[in-house]
Amino acid sequence: MSSLLLQNLSYQYDGQSVIKALNLAVEQNEIVCLLGASGCGKTTTLKAIAGLIQPQHGSVVINGQCMSDERHFVAPQHRNIGMMFQDYALFPHLTVAQNIAFGLNKLDKPERLKRVDEMLELVHLNNFKSRYPHELSGGQQQRVAIARALAYRPNLLLLDEPFSNIDAQVRYQLINDIRAIIKDQQVSAIFVSHSKDEAFAFSDKLAIMHEGQIAQLGCAKTLFQQPSNKVVAEFLGQGIYLKATRYNGAGVSTDFGDVSSMVPLLQSQQQGQIYVRPQHLELVNDPNGQVRVEQQRFVGTEYVYRVRFEQQQLEVPAPTDKTINTDLPVSFKIKAHAVNFFSEQELN
Numbered sequence: 001m002s003s004l005l006l007q008n009l010s011y012q013y014d015g016q017s018v019i020k021a022l023n024l025a026v027e028q029n030e031i032v033c034l035l036g037a038s039g040c041g042k043t044t045t046l047k048a049i050a051g052l053i054q055p056q057h058g059s060v061v062i063n064g065q066c067m068s069d070e071r072h073f074v075a076p077q078h079r080n081i082g083m084m085f086q087d088y089a090l091f092p093h094l095t096v097a098q099n100i101a102f103g104l105n106k107l108d109k110p111e112r113l114k115r116v117d118e119m120l121e122l123v124h125l126n127n128f129k130s131r132y133p134h135e136l137s138g139g140q141q142q143r144v145a146i147a148r149a150l151a152y153r154p155n156l157l158l159l160d161e162p163f164s165n166i167d168a169q170v171r172y173q174l175i176n177d178i179r180a181i182i183k184d185q186q187v188s189a190i191f192v193s194h195s196k197d198e199a200f201a202f203s204d205k206l207a208i209m210h211e212g213q214i215a216q217l218g219c220a221k222t223l224f225q226q227p228s229n230k231v232v233a234e235f236l237g238q239g240i241y242l243k244a245t246r247y248n249g250a251g252v253s254t255d256f257g258d259v260s261s262m263v264p265l266l267q268s269q270q271q272g273q274i275y276v277r278p279q280h281l282e283l284v285n286d287p288n289g290q291v292r293v294e295q296q297r298f299v300g301t302e303y304v305y306r307v308r309f310e311q312q313q314l315e316v317p318a319p320t321d322k323t324i325n326t327d328l329p330v331s332f333k334i335k336a337h338a339v340n341f342f343s344e345q346e347l348n
């Protein structure tokens, strides 16, 4: 049974479609990141899961129980969901221990104190239980927030940009710590972010959102190597489109030579384009080269060349011992990699 199932979910604000027949499944103990550009509908999806808004169509099912569809609506406080936000949302007038105990009023006092101690232990804040939120660092406040969200053993945890207010230097340590805590507690989680780096570090799977729909769900490697469409490929990082002919399931021919693919190319069409990322390109001097170098920058460990080819611009790194003569014509050499091939049909 999936932990969360969103089926055909649609939501409109004042007649404006924000979520459009969205489908998503999160399996038990899985952390899925909703990742996408600003305004694509991530927070609205999270609100629909939490019950803070009621979708006009479709269903929200948590652990097999329907929370919302055209006929049912379970109120947020009865969904057994834990929530964690970027501003921590701790109660300033309550101590760490009181913040964690908040929401545990169904337990009797000894049980409540025991649970609070367990949670303090889990987030390594045993010595901070009597402090107030303003006496803690951002990372410590976020640990209290996760302890509070997990204290009543939710079925599902929702995290909305929880790391965006955390100093960059400690952010990745905190991401690792909180991921370990969630895994330890065997809770499924949905994490909203617009940062790819955070998403890769924190989640098991990424759901790339675009214009109110899930463009693709999968682990980071699958999305990079086999993006199902242009939106996913481009969202994951810059690249350049080059005309290509698929010569069999294992490679393509381009104006820059043949490229073998480390993943099978399953399209039935032969004509299309490949989306090539900078790390798969090598710049070489070539008397017939059509690539224009616009700028060369030394960035300490390597050079970065800003190049232009047929209206497309790209920054390509090159090792310092492979200097390109920018006064001479330049071309690309494409390394063997997991080729992102899109047929003409898929590109339109």
Ligand SMILES: Nc1ncnc2c1ncn2[C@@H]1O[C@H](COP(=O)(O)OP(=O)(O)OP(=O)(O)O)[C@@H](O)[C@H]1O
Pocket: 013, 014, 018, 036, 037, 038, 039, 040, 041, 042, 043, 044, 045, 194
């Ligand atoms: N209360 C509201 N009333 C009207 N429109 C809204 C409301 N809340 C959000 N929207 C619109 O719905 C769309 C989706 O918003 P949402 O907050 O879900 O996006 P998001 O992907 O979480 O963006 P961000 O990364 O910027 O937080 C946006 O176009 C936004 O302007």
